[in-house]
Amino acid sequence: MEYLGHTQTASYTTGPRTAQSACFLPAVGAQKTFDTMPGPSPLRRSLTSLPWRPSTYYQTAKVSPTTALMQSQSGPLSARANLAELEGIKVPPVFSAARNALYTRYTPNDWMSANLSNYSVSDRVRGNAERIRYDTLRLCREGEDRTKRAQEESGKRLGERVTDINFWKTELQHETDNMVSEISSLQEAKRIAEKALGETENPLHVAQECLYNREKRQGIDLVHDLVEKDLLREVDVIKQCQDKIRAVIDKANVQLNLNRAAQHELEKDTADKFSAQHLDEKCHGLRNTSGGIAFHNGIEQLDRTLSVPETWAKFSNENIQRSQAERAASKNLRAELDKVLNDCANDMWKQFNCVNTALSERVQECTDARNKLQTHLDKVLQEVFDMEKNIEFLKKSIKDKEAPYQVAQTRLETRIHRPNVELCRDPAQHRLVSEVQEIRETVEQLQAKLREAENALQHLLKTKSALEHDLSVKNNSLFIDREKCLGIRKTFPMAPRGSY
Numbered sequence: 001m002e003y004l005g006h007t008q009t010a011s012y013t014t015g016p017r018t019a020q021s022a023c024f025l026p027a028v029g030a031q032k033t034f035d036t037m038p039g040p041s042p043l044r045r046s047l048t049s050l051p052w053r054p055s056t057y058y059q060t061a062k063v064s065p066t067t068a069l070m071q072s073q074s075g076p077l078s079a080r081a082n083l084a085e086l087e088g089i090k091v092p093p094v095f096s097a098a099r100n101a102l103y104t105r106y107t108p109n110d111w112m113s114a115n116l117s118n119y120s121v122s123d124r125v126r127g128n129a130e131r132i133r134y135d136t137l138r139l140c141r142e143g144e145d146r147t148k149r150a151q152e153e154s155g156k157r158l159g160e161r162v163t164d165i166n167f168w169k170t171e172l173q174h175e176t177d178n179m180v181s182e183i184s185s186l187q188e189a190k191r192i193a194e195k196a197l198g199e200t201e202n203p204l205h206v207a208q209e210c211l212y213n214r215e216k217r218q219g220i221d222l223v224h225d226l227v228e229k230d231l232l233r234e235v236d237v238i239k240q241c242q243d244k245i246r247a248v249i250d251k252a253n254v255q256l257n258l259n260r261a262a263q264h265e266l267e268k269d270t271a272d273k274f275s276a277q278h279l280d281e282k283c284h285g286l287r288n289t290s291g292g293i294a295f296h297n298g299i300e301q302l303d304r305t306l307s308v309p310e311t312w313a314k315f316s317n318e319n320i321q322r323s324q325a326e327r328a329a330s331k332n333l334r335a336e337l338d339k340v341l342n343d344c345a346n347d348m349w350k351q352f353n354c355v356n357t358a359l360s361e362r363v364q365e366c367t368d369a370r371n372k373l374q375t376h377l378d379k380v381l382q383e384v385f386d387m388e389k390n391i392e393f394l395k396k397s398i399k400d401k402e403a404p405y406q407v408a409q410t411r412l413e414t415r416i417h418r419p420n421v422e423l424c425r426d427p428a429q430h431r432l433v434s435e436v437q438e439i440r441e442t443v444e445q446l447q448a449k450l451r452e453a454e455n456a457l458q459h460l461l462k463t464k465s466a467l468e469h470d471l472s473v474k475n476n477s478l479f480i481d482r483e484k485c486l487g488i489r490k491t492f493p494m495a496p497r498g499s500y
Contacts, residue, residue: 151288158284162277168316169273175320176266182327183259189334190252196341197245202493203348204238207231207355210485219470221366221477227358227485234351241344248333248340255326255333262323269319349492356489363482370474377467380460387457394450398443405439408432 211231215222286293307315412432416423 155284158280162280162284164313165273165277165280168313169270169277171320172266172270172273172316175323176263176270179259179263179266179323179327182330183256183263186252186256186259186330186334189337190249190256193245193249193252193337193341196344196494197242197249199494200238200242200245200344200348203352204235204242206488206493207234207238209488210355211235213480213484217473217477217480219473221473225358225362227355227362227481230351230355230358234348234355237347237351241348244340244344248337251333252337255330258326259330262319262326265319266323269316273316345494348494352489352492356486359481359486359489363478363486366474366478366481370471370478373467373471373474377464377471380464380467384457384460384464387453387460391450391453391457394446394453398446398450401439401443401446405436405443408435408439412436 211228214228214231217223412429415429415432418424
C-alpha cells in the first residue's frame with residue numbers, strides 16, 4: 001500500500017525477474033543503495049512560498065532501475081522504514097533509500113492558510129454576486145442595443161468590401177484578357193520570325209551551292225571575280241540576318257515568359273478576389289436566424305491577416321501596372337521583330353540581286369571570250385590546213401629536185417672518165433659544177449623552209465590545242481554560271497511576308 005500524499009516510487013527492471021527476487025529479500029551487501037537523496041535544484045524556490053502550487057513540491061527522485069527489491073516491495077519497505085524511524089530503530093540502507101525517494105506535499109500551515117483563503121474568497125464572491133444581480137438587467141439591454149449596432153455596422157462594412165473586391169476583380173479580369181490577347185499576338189509574331197529564320201536556309205543554301213559549283217571551274221577561269229566576292233558577301237549577309245532573327249526570337253521567348261508570369265499573377269489575384277468575394281458575400285448574407293452559425297471560441301484572437309486596405313489595393317494595382325508594362329514591352333518587341341524581318345528581307349533581296357547582276361555580267365564576258373576563242377580557233381584550223389598543204393608542196397619540191405641533181409652529178413661523174421688531156425675544165429664543166437651547187441643550195445633552202453613550216457605547224461597545233469582547251473574551260477564556266485548558278489537563282493528562294 002502507498003501512503004496518502006506521497007509520490008509513488010518508480011520501479012524499473014533491466015532483466016527478467018526471477019521467482020526468488022519476487023519472494024525473498026536479497027542480501028543487503030548485494031545491492032547498490034543510496035544513503036542520501038540528491039541535493040535540491042539551485043533554482044528551486046521554498047516549499048512554503050507557493051502553497052497553492054502542489055507541482056512545486058515535486059522533484060524527481062533518483063532510483064536505481066536495477067534494484068529488484070524496490071520494484072516489487074516499494075510500498076511495504078517505505079512503511080517499514082517510517083515505522084523504524086518512529087521507534088528509533090536504525091534503518092538499513094535499503095530502507096533509507098526508499099524513504100528518501102518520497103516527499104510530503106503540504107504542511108499543516110499550508111493547509112490552514114488554504115482554508116482561510118477560501119473563506120475570504122467566498123465572502124468576496126457573494127458580495128460581487130449581489131452587485132451583479134442589480135446590474136444584470138441594465139447590462140443586458142445595453143448589450144442588446146450595442147450588439148445590433150455592431151452587427152449592422154459589420155454588415156455595412158462587408159457590403160462595401162464586396163463592392164471594392166468586385167471593382168478590382170473586374171479590373172484584373174479586363175487586364176488578364178488584354179494580356180492573353182497580347183501573348184497570342186507575340187506568339188504569332190514569334191512563329192512568323194521562326195518561319196522566316198527557317199526560310200533563310202534556302203537562300204543560304206543557294207549561295208553556298210553557287211560557291212561550290214564555281215569551285216568546279218577549270219584553269220584560268222578559276223578566278224576570284226566579282227561574282228565570287230558578291231556570293232561570299234551574300235553568305236555573310238544571310239548569316240548576319242539569321243543572328244539578328246535568332247536574337248529577337250530569344251527576346252520574344254524571354255518576353256513571353258514575363259507575360260505569362262504577369263498573367264499568372266493576375267489570374268492568381270483574380271482567383272483570390274473571387275474566393276474572397278464569395279466568402280464576404282456569404283458573411284454579408286448571414287443573419288441571426290441563418291443556418292450553419294456556430295461558436296468558434298477564441299477566433300477573435302486569431303489574426304491571420306497579411307495586409308491592410310492600402311497594401312491590399314496597392315498589390316492589385318501593382319499587378320495591373322506590371323501587366324501593362326509587360327504588354328507595352330511586348331508591343332515594342334513585336335514592332336522590333338517586324339522591323340528586323342523587313343530589314344533582313346531587304347538586305348538579302350538586295351544582295352541577291354547584286355549577285356544575279358554580277359553573274360549575268362560574268363556570263364556575258366565569258367560568252368564574248370568564248371566567241372572570240374572560237375573565231376581564233378577557226379582561223380588557226382584554217383592556217384593548219386594551209387600549212388599542211390604548204391609542207392606537202394615543199395616536200396614535193398624537194399622530191400622534184402632529186403632528178404636534176406642526179407643528172408648533174410651523173411654528168412660530172414661521166415666526164416671524169418675522159419682520157420688524158422681531154423679531161424679539161426671547160427665551161428661545160430664549170431656549169432655542171434655550178435649546177436650541182438645551185439641544186440644543192442636550193443634543196444637546202446627548201447629543207448630549211450620545210451623545217452620552219454613543220455615548226456610553224458607544230459605551233460599552230462599547240463595553239464589549236466590551247467584554244468580548244470580554253471574553249472572547253474569557257475564552255476564549262478558558262479555552263480556553271482548560266483545553267484547551274486543562274487538557273488537556281490531565277491526567283492528569290494524565300495516566301496513573301498504575306499504568306500507567313
